[in-house]
Amino acid sequence: MNITLQQSEKVIKAAFQKATDIKVPMNIAVVDRGSNLVAFIRMDGAWLGSVDIAIKKARTANFFDMNSGEIGKLSQPGQPLYGIEVSNGGLISFPGGVVLKDAQGNIIGGVGVSGGAVEQDHEVATAGAAAL
Amino acid sequence: MNITLQQSEKVIKAAFQKATDIKVPMNIAVVDRGSNLVAFIRMDGAWLGSVDIAIKKARTANFFDMNSGEIGKLSQPGQPLYGIEVSNGGLISFPGGVVLKDAQGNIIGGVGVSGGAVEQDHEVATAGAAAL
Amino acid sequence: MNITLQQSEKVIKAAFQKATDIKVPMNIAVVDRGSNLVAFIRMDGAWLGSVDIAIKKARTANFFDMNSGEIGKLSQPGQPLYGIEVSNGGLISFPGGVVLKDAQGNIIGGVGVSGGAVEQDHEVATAGAAAL
Amino acid sequence: MNITLQQSEKVIKAAFQKATDIKVPMNIAVVDRGSNLVAFIRMDGAWLGSVDIAIKKARTANFFDMNSGEIGKLSQPGQPLYGIEVSNGGLISFPGGVVLKDAQGNIIGGVGVSGGAVEQDHEVATAGAAAL
Numbered sequence: 001m002n003i004t005l006q007q008s009e010k011v012i013k014a015a016f017q018k019a020t021d022i023k024v025p026m027n028i029a030v031v032d033r034g035s036n037l038v039a040f041i042r043m044d045g046a047w048l049g050s051v052d053i054a055i056k057k058a059r060t061a062n063f064f065d066m067n068s069g070e071i072g073k074l075s076q077p078g079q080p081l082y083g084i085e086v087s088n089g090g091l092i093s094f095p096g097g098v099v100l101k102d103a104q105g106n107i108i109g110g111v112g113v114s115g116g117a118v119e120q121d122h123e124v125a126t127a128g129a130a131a132l
Numbered sequence: 133m134n135i136t137l138q139q140s141e142k143v144i145k146a147a148f149q150k151a152t153d154i155k156v157p158m159n160i161a162v163v164d165r166g167s168n169l170v171a172f173i174r175m176d177g178a179w180l181g182s183v184d185i186a187i188k189k190a191r192t193a194n195f196f197d198m199n200s201g202e203i204g205k206l207s208q209p210g211q212p213l214y215g216i217e218v219s220n221g222g223l224i225s226f227p228g229g230v231v232l233k234d235a236q237g238n239i240i241g242g243v244g245v246s247g248g249a250v251e252q253d254h255e256v257a258t259a260g261a262a263a264l
Numbered sequence: 265m266n267i268t269l270q271q272s273e274k275v276i277k278a279a280f281q282k283a284t285d286i287k288v289p290m291n292i293a294v295v296d297r298g299s300n301l302v303a304f305i306r307m308d309g310a311w312l313g314s315v316d317i318a319i320k321k322a323r324t325a326n327f328f329d330m331n332s333g334e335i336g337k338l339s340q341p342g343q344p345l346y347g348i349e350v351s352n353g354g355l356i357s358f359p360g361g362v363v364l365k366d367a368q369g370n371i372i373g374g375v376g377v378s379g380g381a382v383e384q385d386h387e388v389a390t391a392g393a394a395a396l
Numbered sequence: 397m398n399i400t401l402q403q404s405e406k407v408i409k410a411a412f413q414k415a416t417d418i419k420v421p422m423n424i425a426v427v428d429r430g431s432n433l434v435a436f437i438r439m440d441g442a443w444l445g446s447v448d449i450a451i452k453k454a455r456t457a458n459f460f461d462m463n464s465g466e467i468g469k470l471s472q473p474g475q476p477l478y479g480i481e482v483s484n485g486g487l488i489s490f491p492g493g494v495v496l497k498d499a500q501g502n503i504i505g506g507v508g509v510s511g512g513a514v515e516q517d518h519e520v521a522t523a524g525a526a527a528l
């Protein structure tokens with residue numbers, strides 16, 4: 001029920017490939033079911049400030065069993081989860097964090113991607129998640 | 133004027149029962165009048181990111197002698213307490229934090245619940261508070 | 265391979281009983297295999313500063329698959345792990361943190377106790393661990 | 397003058413190989429000349445508390461252009477750098493952090509390894525550094 005290093009590297013490899021295809025250097029992080037880091041890469045030229053964001057996106061997705069962008073819809077001003085970002089040492093609630101599931105559909109961790117437009121981040125994270 | 137462990141366990145037991153009834157696994161935290169943790173449980177399958185949120189909701193309610201959602205009304209953009217969430221190591225200003233009162237109506241602490249929709253969190257916290 | 269709430273409550277109940285027997289009010293924390301909090305109690309009259317210490321002891325034991333006091337032997341001046349306490353947001357490396365194992369001997373989390381002399385903390389944590 | 401992802405992956409691959417040879421699951425981190433994370437892996441079964449320590453060792457080595465254990469000699473009680481560990485969000489001053497140099501001998505980053513005895517950590521980090 002917890003992601004292995006081998007699975008994490010599959011996720012990162014697939015995400016790296018997608019980032020290369022769309023020509024956007026990315027930071028890519030994988031966390032396990034305890035939201036603890038398992039694997040990470042920063043592609044050459046990727047935004048430095050996105051190291052932390054990629055990790056926080058992966059943690060956010062795993063923390064709440066949903067993609068990070070779903071949290072963001074609920075955390076806008078006037079919405080039910082406004083301000084949730086200050087919890088857990090900092091959440092990132094915009095797209096780019098995606099839950100990771102095994103073949104049986106159990107959540108086993110999260111992947112977070114940061115370095116481009118949020119749609120690109122989400123696309124790359126989704127490509128990573130699809131590798132499992 | 134300060135909640136005891138026995139009272140805290142009553143609150144948690146009642147909240148746990150309500151969470152079980154509505155079939156949402158919850159994180160449930162009780163803090164005393166000093167906003168310091170007295171008791172906590174995470175139900176199996178409850179969101180991991182809600183550990184911190186439940187504790188912060190309990191603290192928020194006790195910090196300001198009002199339910200956490202009341203703070204949230206005042207902390208929206210353009211409202212008087214905009215940005216208050218960054219204080220005190222992080223507040224949670226949406227529903228799920230409820231003040232705890234003794235039989236005489238004195239506030240003796242706070243309970244915080246996180247794991248479902250905010251209405252569910254508030255319902256479970258209120259059930260906990262009613263046990264005193 | 266991860267402790268449940270029911271198991272955590274067994275640990276806390278047994279530790280509470282031992283603390284009551286030796287007449288020292290304690291803070292007692294249980295974390296799961298990801299070092300995230302599952303259950304916590306502060307007994308009436310227990311040191312307030314020990315809330316955080318109990319949680320950190322439980323985390324420390326689970327982090328390194330050994331009792332917290334073992335880390336402390338290695339972190340003294342001149343010893344191999346000198347200064348390790350600054351990592352992981354703060355470790356506690358004196359006794360009172362004990363690993364939790366299931367019937368098959370697999371580590372499934374950690375218990376941390378703080379409120380008395382470190383020998384008492386360790387005794388109470390050990391009593392908690394023995395309940396599994 | 398800054399390590400690339402490709403170089404970082406070479407370092408991690410060599411360190412992983414050495415850790416596998418000596419049969420100790422390790423956390424392995426590589427940082428660039430800015431002490432910012434480039435690549436990281438946690439081997440299955442490696443200590444969870446060593447995620448942060450591996451990263452801090454890599455940062456420490458690169459921060460001061462010397463292996464982390466050299467700092468530790470100077471940070472003992474009564475020595476010139478006593479207490480330095482509290483700086484920079486936490487340094488780790490025992491062995492396992494090694495500077496990374498390019499073919500010309502320029503420092504281009506640091507590698508940090510944690511998961512075994514400090515001699516093992518240092519051995520694995522050194523094997524990683526030798527791959528450049």
